[in-house]
Amino acid sequence: RAGGAAMEPERECRVLSIQSHVVRGYVGNKAATFPLQVLGFEVDTVNSVQFSNHTGYAHWKGQVLNSDELHELYEGLKLNKVNQYDYVLTGYTRDTSFLAMVVDIVQELKQQNSNLVYVCDPVMGDKWNGEGSMYVPKDLLPVYRDKVVPVADIITPNQFEAELLTGRKIHTEKEALEVMDMLHAMGPETVVITSSDLQAPLGNNYLIALGSHRKTKADGTKMTQRIRVESPKVDAVFVGTGDLFAAMLLAWTHKHPNNLKVACEKTVSAMQHVLQRTIKSAKEQAGEGNKPNSAQLELRMVQSKKDIENPEIIVKATVL
Numbered sequence: 001r002a003g004g005a006a007m008e009p010e011r012e013c014r015v016l017s018i019q020s021h022v023v024r025g026y027v028g029n030k031a032a033t034f035p036l037q038v039l040g041f042e043v044d045t046v047n048s049v050q051f052s053n054h055t056g057y058a059h060w061k062g063q064v065l066n067s068d069e070l071h072e073l074y075e076g077l078k079l080n081k082v083n084q085y086d087y088v089l090t091g092y093t094r095d096t097s098f099l100a101m102v103v104d105i106v107q108e109l110k111q112q113n114s115n116l117v118y119v120c121d122p123v124m125g126d127k128w129n130g131e132g133s134m135y136v137p138k139d140l141l142p143v144y145r146d147k148v149v150p151v152a153d154i155i156t157p158n159q160f161e162a163e164l165l166t167g168r169k170i171h172t173e174k175e176a177l178e179v180m181d182m183l184h185a186m187g188p189e190t191v192v193i194t195s196s197d198l199q200a201p202l203g204n205n206y207l208i209a210l211g212s213h214r215k216t217k218a219d220g221t222k223m224t225q226r227i228r229v230e231s232p233k234v235d236a237v238f239v240g241t242g243d244l245f246a247a248m249l250l251a252w253t254h255k256h257p258n259n260l261k262v263a264c265e266k267t268v269s270a271m272q273h274v275l276q277r278t279i280k281s282a283k284e285q286a287g288e289g290n291k292p293n294s295a296q297l298e299l300r301m302v303q304s305k306k307d308i309e310n311p312e313i314i315v316k317a318t319v320l
Helices: 003-009 030-037 069-078 095-110 140-151 159-166 173-186 241-255 259-285 303-311
Strands: 012-020 042-051 062-064 087-090 117-120 125-128 131-134 191-198 204-217 222-232 317-318
Touching: 012 030, 012 095, 012 241, 030 241, 030 303, 042 069, 042 095, 062 140, 069 095, 087 095, 087 241, 095 140, 117 140, 117 241, 125 159, 125 241, 131 159, 131 222, 140 173, 159 173, 159 191, 173 191, 173 222, 191 241, 204 259, 222 241, 241 259, 259 303, 259 317
Parallel strands: 012 042, 012 087, 087 117
Antiparallel strands: 042 062, 125 131, 191 204, 204 222, 222 317
16 A cells, blocks of 8 residues: 555554444544544544433433543553553543543553643533533533643634633634633643634635644744634534544644644545535435434534545635
8 A cells, every 4th residue: 555655644543532422323432433543543432421322312312431430441451551542532521520530541641651642622512692601510611621621732622612711702813812822821732723703704604713733842932833714614503523523633633743734724624525415415315495303414424434534625724
């Protein structure tokens, strides 16, 4: 495979992904594992819950893993001396003790490997019609702010979550950049605000994401690369998009370590390909004039394998 060799991570790269599992559909680990594997990563998954499907459906059933059970699984890996990872990836969590245990595990893994990169999507809530609301218990905020974010290397909050973490509201791009600087100061050297209600230069049909990468040069000076990405809005409510985004961002920042612009262009472009394919398919299944349901709006993950592997760049980033 001489041709494709350049796409593979140089050496085996191992990700520990601690996220939800669903029997049917694509959220959490089901949304993150396939893209990472397709892009050449070894993925070890801890399923923080096992549900029949995501909770946006009318019905769902299943089990939740508690922090002791998470610890037990980790102990098993440790006893076999296979607790060596290059990346940790986490997303939606509802339980403070579970989240605290994740932090303990990340800290221990960082002692094993000082180059370990922790990619954290601090899932707490979102805005609807300009009004933000939390869809996890309020007591998770201080854990994310004081324990999780300080050990994270890459974080992917939406605008509302970035505001929660810093205690500052964002009304303008300038304020968003200031909030990202505050987030850098808390620990992570890469911050991507995955969606915002900021006015896009291209117009109302575009969604703005912002990225900031702060690296310390050999002489100790700090350099910050900041970018804006405008992507076409897709008129539907998808579930699992944040999980897919964080996984692909992990992969592309690994392959382009000092080029957040390219990493974000590839991530957002692949995202667009998946969403366009999903909405097209959902509308066909729902039929003329009908609103697609949760089952019909499940991400077309397998069908998008080629787009995930080698995304045609259809969304460009602007360096700020």
